[in-house]
Amino acid sequence: MATSATPDDQRLSGPLAWIDPAALRHNLARVHQAAPHSRIWAVIKANAYGHGMEQAADALDRADGFAVARVAEALRLRRHGVRQPILVLEGIGDGAELDAATAGRLTLVLHDSWQLEQIVAFLGRQPAPLAERLPLLRVWLKVDTGMGRLGVAASAVAGLLERLAALAPAVAVEGLMTHLANADDPGHALTPAQCEQAHALAARHPLPLSIGNSAGLLAHPRARTDWVRPGIMLYGGTPLLTATAAGLDLRPAMTLTSPLIAVRTLRRDATVGYGSSYRCPEEMPVGIVAIGYADGYPRHTPGGTPMLIRGQRAPLIGRVSMDMIAVDLRTVPAAAVGDPVTLWGAGLPVEEIAAQVGTINYELLCRLSARVRLCYPTPTTAPGQTP
Ligand SMILES: Cc1ncc(COP(=O)(O)O)c(C=O)c1O
Structure with missing residues (x-):
């Protein structure tokens, strides 16, 4: 279960679930x-x-x-x-x-x-x-x-x-x-x-x-x-198989983010992560995001699952580790260490991630672990501050 963050906590790195x-x-x-x-x-x-x-x-x-x-x-x-x-x-x-x-x-x-x-x-x-x-x-x-x-x-x-x-x-x-x-x-x-x-x-x-x-x-x-x-x-x-949340005029209450903690340039044929399941097709920028299955991001999330960085979609590559995932940054070449990465929420419907993972929005939302800090707006975090 995700735990509430004090304003001081919110300044520490790691996954944050911003609640609106x-x-x-x-x-x-x-x-x-x-x-x-x-x-x-x-x-x-x-x-x-x-x-x-x-x-x-x-x-x-x-x-x-x-x-x-x-x-x-x-x-x-x-x-x-x-x-x-x-x-x-x-x-x-x-x-x-x-x-x-x-x-x-x-x-x-x-x-x-x-x-x-x-x-x-x-x-x-x-x-x-x-x-x-x-x-x-x-x-x-x-x-x-x-x-x-x-x-x-x-x-x-x-x-x-x-x-x-x-x-x-x-x-x-x-x-x-x-x-x-x-x-x-x-x-x-x-x-x-x-x-x-x-x-x-x-x-x-x-x-x-x-x-x-x-x-x-x-x-x-x-x-x-x-x-x-x-x-x-x-x-x-x-809640419906036949309608999107936006189509029902529902607004996502949670946006899950975590920062990029490394941005690397990997050479062609370099492999990424456990099992070396992803091989770079060319020299390319690869980001590492501080979130993994110990936070509740499912381990079997497939490569290609989108995340949002600087408003651009970028796909997951390689296997999900306990604390980290890797992202192909070719669509966001300006991405830099410290950039917040949206895993789901505003701009990236949780249903889209759930469909990739083979589960439902309910499960992704409620399985976040205690390591994820819940951030409700406080007088020092204006509502507009959620990424
Ligand atoms: C008995 C009962 N009523 C209502 C609900 C709420 O359902 P939903 O989240 O699909 O609106 C649940 C959720 O599982 C439930 O078990």
């Missing part, structure tokens, strides 16, 4: 625009997809609530002072988390009957709660409508809601939710089927409904429910 809070806010406004009647759980799990959870929560403070995967992440947000509702998408991982969930006023997804048994046992251990502490637990019941991951069967919903109703007022059931398996593919037949199943359940059991993730809320009107749960689009990544 204005882009986060713009992308949240795009959610509002696409789903104007929905309330928004801003999904900031996994350190806000690599962008820094606390800072992202500050930038996105106009969201109606935040969603994270685990109780530990939710408690981190409470410690930071977040007052909005926090939805824990996996719910409790074991019964021992219920004390912390109650103290943290967390909203728990309930996706399996074992979690209900733990809640019943927990309530049995509590002294009669003071009225002002009620409800002790807030719950969203998750239904599996085709994702085949978490969620109870539709046929179990009525029985579970009855059991939960018997736990009132200690437990408040605040909604029904489901997760779409193929929303990124707007023509996929499963999505309308999942939406209709969820709407039918909400009609039978009148409760707020949450369906849409980013792709769902953008591409599927029936997924724009009482609450939506956008993640990737908040960070400026496209």
